[in-house]
Structures are given as structure tokens and as C-alpha cells.
Amino acid sequence: MIVLHDMIPELTGQDLNLPEWQVKTETIKKSCGYFSLSSSTIRDFRQLYAAFSGGEVFLTPGAVGEEIHPAGSEEVASFRARYGVSKPYFLLVGHRALYKNAELFFRAFGGWRRRKEFEIVCTGGAEKLEKALEKLVPGTPCRILGLTDAELGAAYSGATALVYTSRYEGFGLPILEAQKCNCPVITCRNSSLEEVAGEAALFVGEDDVAGLQALLDEVSRPDVRLHLVRSGQENVRRFSWSASANRMEKAIEEVLSQARAQETGGTAAKIHEDSTPSSKKVGHPLVSAIVSTCNAERFMRGCLEDLEQQTIRRELEIVVVDSASPQNEGAIVKEFQERYGNIVYLRTEERETIYGAWNRGIRAARGKYVTNANTDDRHRADALEVLTHTLEENPDATLAYADCLITRTENDTFECAHPVGRHEWPDFNVHRLLEACCVGPQPVWRREVHEEHGYFDEKMVAAGDYEFWLRIARNRKFLHVRQCLGLYLESQAGVERANAAQSLQEAEEARMRYAKDILATARKAKGLKRNFLRLFRRGE
Known part of the structure; x- marks a missing residue:
């Protein structure tokens, strides 16, 4: 059994003749069952590998571990001082090229009327900002940082928002990391991103520069931020490594049981x-x-x-x-x-x-x-x-x-x-x-x-x-x-x-059938409660 993280090479035009993707195809052919991090990846798998899509696919979503956690004001201040971040900032996490679509943010930010009030912090990807992106934000401080888990939590906690405008993801873990750290999220409605973000994010089209500029304004409003933080905290609780591990364990047990039954001549009706x-x-x-x-x-x-x-x-x-x-x-x-x-x-x-x-x-x-x-x-x-x-x-x-x-x-x-x-x-x-x-x-x-x-x-x-x-x-x-x-x-x-x-008409008829009994039962319960309180006060 294998874990299907995503269908990125198949859907982003990569050379499927490369050895690593040939191995992926061969492994899929040999597997007796599959795990997937998202329903989106399951749908893509069934479409791209239709010949094997009849096999069992078990949904085992990712989650955020204890290594990423929200930081207090002192930790955020220390992070800012350590890396010289003096203004409010937008955070980008991961690679920036190709389908990751960081260009959308840089184009929007470069033409945004409030760009001089903010900085950009990037973590992950190339150690230097790509020249094509640098040209879009002249004069804007843009820091490319390699961060520890603790520093990443502080970076999320202090950011105005995580901007995650990828064109395709198999899951989208940075969204949950940001939400756990009380950081608002701006992302796109595609692949697994909407599935992971739930209702707790602001959404923009993958090529909508003007739309993203409007969201950069919107996410700066205190009422919007408060709503996104609260809904993000609720959303992140939907995902649990222990729950996914339990599902994976049960799935493996079931597949092994079916395999043993087939070996002994048993068949499943x-x-x-x-x-x-x-x-x-x-x-x-x-x-x-x-x-x-x-x-x-x-x-x-x-x-x-x-x-x-x-x-x-x-x-x-x-x-x-x-x-x-x-x-x-x-x-x-x-x-x-x-x-x-x-x-x-x-x-x-x-x-x-x-x-x-x-x-x-x-x-x-x-x-x-x-x-x-x-x-x-x-x-x-x-x-x-x-x-x-x-x-x-x-x-x-x-x-x-x-x-x-x-x-x-x-x-x-x-x-x-x-x-x-x-x-x-x-x-x-x-x-x-x-x-x-x-x-x-x-x-x-x-x-x-x-x-x-x-x-x-x-x-x-x-x-x-x-x-x-x-x-x-x-x-x-x-x-x-x-x-x-x-x-x-x-x-x-x-x-x-x-x-x-x-x-x-039917609802009113139903009320007429049972209103008398329901009200009588309620009055009886109220009377019993009143008698109990009376006896309790007397000490009987």
C-alpha cells in the first residue's frame, strides 16, 4: 500500500519519463490499496489512473504536529528583531516558482497602494529571491529566511496573513500551520486548498491581481482578522494525526485480512x-x-x-x-x-x-x-x-x-x-x-x-x-x-x-397531534422539579 500525496507531475506538465515518476507508476500498479491526504487527490487519482481506481483508497488527511505552535508577543518581537523585520509583513511559505504561483502575490503587491507600509517574508524555496519576482517589488524589503519550527510558529503568529496562491496542491499543510498560529490565510479555490482551508480563509482567483489587492486591504481590517483567526482555530481542529493513524492502521488490517482470505481460498461476497x-x-x-x-x-x-x-x-x-x-x-x-x-x-x-x-x-x-x-x-x-x-x-x-x-x-x-x-x-x-x-x-x-x-x-x-x-x-x-x-x-x-x-399544512397537523402531550409532559417535569427543590430546601 502506498500514500498518494498528490498528482503534481501528472497535472503540471512534468516529464513522466523521468525515473522517479516511472517508479511512482510502477508502485501504483503493484499496490493492493492506497492512502490519500485529500479527497481532491483521490478524484485526480481515479481520473488519471482509471485502470487502478477500483482499488480501495483510504482518506488519511495530514495535520499539524506539536512542533508548530502559536508564539506569544515576546517570541514574535524576538523573531522580528533577529531578522530585522520592522514593518507589518505578509508571509509566503514554500517554493515560489511555476505552479506555486508566487508571481500573483508579487504582481499584486507591487501595484498595491499600501505597499510601502509592509514587508515580505518568505521561507522555503530558493535561498535568494528570484530575479523575475524581485523586479515586481522594487524598494520593498523582502527577506528569504531558513527557519526552525519554533521560528516558523513565530513568523506565522506575527504575520498580517499567509498568502498561499498555489495552482495545485495535494494537501496544503501551510494553511493549517497558519491557522493554528492565529494567522489569517489568503488562498485559491482549487485542488485541495479549499478542502483544507474550509470557510476559514479569503479566496482569490489564480490570476486575479486586482482581486488579491482587494484582499490585502480586507485582511488588514481588525474585524476580518478576528473572524479569520476564530474560524481558523475551529477549522484546524478537524485534522488530527492520531485520527489519520488510526484510520491507516484499520485499513492495513482490513487489506491484510482480505489478502489472507484470498490465499486460503476465501472469497468476499x-x-x-x-x-x-x-x-x-x-x-x-x-x-x-x-x-x-x-x-x-x-x-x-x-x-x-x-x-x-x-x-x-x-x-x-x-x-x-x-x-x-x-x-x-x-x-x-x-x-x-x-x-x-x-x-x-x-x-x-x-x-x-x-x-x-x-x-x-x-x-x-x-x-x-x-x-x-x-x-x-x-x-x-x-x-x-x-x-x-x-x-x-x-x-x-x-x-x-x-x-x-x-x-x-x-x-x-x-x-x-x-x-x-x-x-x-x-x-x-x-x-x-x-x-x-x-x-x-x-x-x-x-x-x-x-x-x-x-x-x-x-x-x-x-x-x-x-x-x-x-x-x-x-x-x-x-x-x-x-x-x-x-x-x-x-x-x-x-x-x-x-x-x-x-x-x-402537514407541520401544523403534526403540532396539533402532539402539542397537548408535549406541553403536559413539560408541565409535569416542571412540577416535579419544583417539588424537589421545595423538599431540598426543607432538608427532607
């Missing part, structure tokens, strides 16, 4: 029949994702790729319910079944409501937990791991939900989304639920709740999930995870928006 709910996995999965589809062929591939890239894919079962779709979702599902052994495909002869399809999927599911995976929505890579872990750690809770980004771009991925907003749901309160559905589009819940409370109301068209949440909220606990774990497609063709009037 694959799903070929349309409605055979079987799986290669031994035992029961931790979570089952129910995918209901009709007229959603354009979303299906992205939906399955999104789920198969979840960090707990080894413990995930995917149940696709094809509700008599006239489109060709089934062929796409079968293609994925040939590559993965955790997909169940069910097809009905007649169209049913989305809640009828969910119920069919839940009855076929084997997971301890269940989630609805809408074909047009997407997840953060660790979304299901975070939500199921929350329920595992809180056995008294039935359902966990998280915040999500909003996009209007079909088949966006979470890592490379173009968000137009976000849903930041409130912490759960049953009275809030009576006012509106506040658990978001991608909750995870315990499958056993259906044994007590039944299934979704199949007669409903648009508010059956809201009705069920109200039904179980009478005696079940919900938990809000304060992280952005999903990507919701805002579309006029969606079930709720396409049936807006019916959705409002």
Missing part, C-alpha cells in the same frame, strides 16, 4: 441482485445510511462517494431505496457495489413517498443507528463518526444533530463547497421543536426507537420527519452537536420547497 440485502461485512454495522432516490441520477454518484469517504465507512451500511425511478440510478449503485461491499439496493415497482422509502430502508437496515442521507446533500468526512460517537457517549439520548452549510450548487462537496449561508441550530428544547423543525436535515438516531414509536407517517409528503421528531420528543432526549458537519442543497426542486403549502 458481492451484491449483484437488485434487492438482495447482503453485505461483505461480518456482524452488524454501527450505522445505516438510508438513501431514497427517484429522478436523482445526477446526484447518486456524488452521494455514494460522499458516504464511502466517511471516516467510519468500515462500520457503515448504505441502504439505497429506488422508488420506481425512471432514471438510471440503479446502474450507478451497481457500479459502486462492485467496488464496495457495504451497499444494499432495494427497488420498488411503484412510486412511494420519501417517508415510505425511509421506512422500507429502516426495516432492511442492520445498524445500531440510522441516518437519512439525502441524495443531494453532503457530509463532512467525519460527520457520521462525530454524531454516532455523541450517542455512544450519551446512552440516554436518542437523536443527535449538527449545524450545516447551505449551498445552491449541485454536487458541491463539503470540503470544496461554495456556501451561501449556514444553519446554526439551537440546543434542543421541546418547546423550540413545537415552533419549528430545529434538528436539521441530517440527524442520526437510534434504530430501536422505531420499536417503541413506530415509523414515519407514509401518508405525509413533506413534513413526515418533523411529525416523527415531535412524536418521539415526548419521552426521548435529543442532543445538539455544535459543529458544522453537513452541506444542505437549497433548491426549489427539493421536497419541502416543491410542496411548500402542503409542508406548512
